[in-house]
Amino acid sequence: MTVDTWQIVAQGILGTLQLTAVGFALGALLGLPLLVLRISAAWPLRALARTYIEVTRGVPLIIWLFLIYNGPTQIDPALGSVFTSWRSAVLAIALVSAAYMAEIYRGALRAVKQGQFEASRALGMSRLDTATRVIGPQMVRVAIPSSASYAIGLLKDSSLASTIGVFEITYYASVASSNTASVTPFFVAGIYYVALTFPSAWAARSLEGYLMKRTA
């Protein structure tokens, strides 16, 4: 295991972190309107959101990556320059994360005691105020642990983006592996992933312990 291998694979760490962070942030944002649709009073909207969530989560990420990256070129080869590796990967991860995050938010919403809706309505608070000042802050606390473990999972799933040529850890590992005809780069990649997820998992666990004390 030469120092070289470590350095070559390390080139991808930033790519992995960027892809995970941007994809997750977009997904977390898109998850909110999806949640609103999912719990909407109008059943067609609810069914639409439910279908989106089930189908998005039911199809492997790799299919989304290929579909978004390669799919448009069937219609017009020029679209290949619009859906670059990086954009396709971010888009695929954001779409899938939105579905997962909407379900996490919904779980958090259910964990907040229902009486609080009625209580704040009875106190004359508007629906918007109830949502943003009473329910929202508590939801965030409940949702953080599961969001964190989802984000950690995403860090590893972002390795799939190497298959469409995004420059992240696994990509550099496969390049180095085929150049040197050895498996060492993949061991190195594994160690980097464990090194990235280990502290995040630990941080998520202690955050969880702290936050659970502060929910009614």
Added chain:
Amino acid sequence: MTEIWNDWLTHHDQLLGGLWVSLRLAFMALLLGLPAGLVLAVGASSRRRVLRGFIVVVIEIGRGTPALVMLQVVYNGIPVTLTGFVCAYIALALTTAAYTSEIIRGGLQSVPGGEIEAGRALGMSSFDVLRDIVIPQGLRIAIPPLMGFCILMFQATSLAFIIAVPELTSQARSIANNTFHYLNLFVIAGVLYAIVTVSASLVTEQVEKKLQRHV
């Protein structure tokens, strides 16, 4: 739409063959991975500190390594030449063991401590307590999340295309590479995956409801 349908008519044999390989792969990975997960779960709740520490490190490494990297390591790293299918089976089983051990451990821990003490007080050995009291009840609690994991593992078999296992994703990809009908083929593959996973998650939901009545 009609174009997608035409592609389906032309290639459905190959695609369904791929789906069958995916299903078999998931089944094999779970067959080996789930018992290993149970062993790891029991080890991780052991009272011996050294053993526990060792198992926890193994689990964390297994969970921290992406399945894609695991596949590559097993495929390229084992000095004996194995077929892609066997390698995928081993790699996915390792991932399964690491992930399910945490799910099972959660189930085992939810068995009330009083029952364990009661068993010990009746003169049962700690192995008997584990086998007859903790595991049957703990596994039952763990069933819905384990089923959810099985669905995820079925999806993870799509990664095996990277080591040339002819499963659904790799079939769709090779057809698309020949015909340039990328959109059509990946839509079809996605629909096939969704049919399996969505119906499986509906079943899981039913099982969950049924089990909740008995807990």
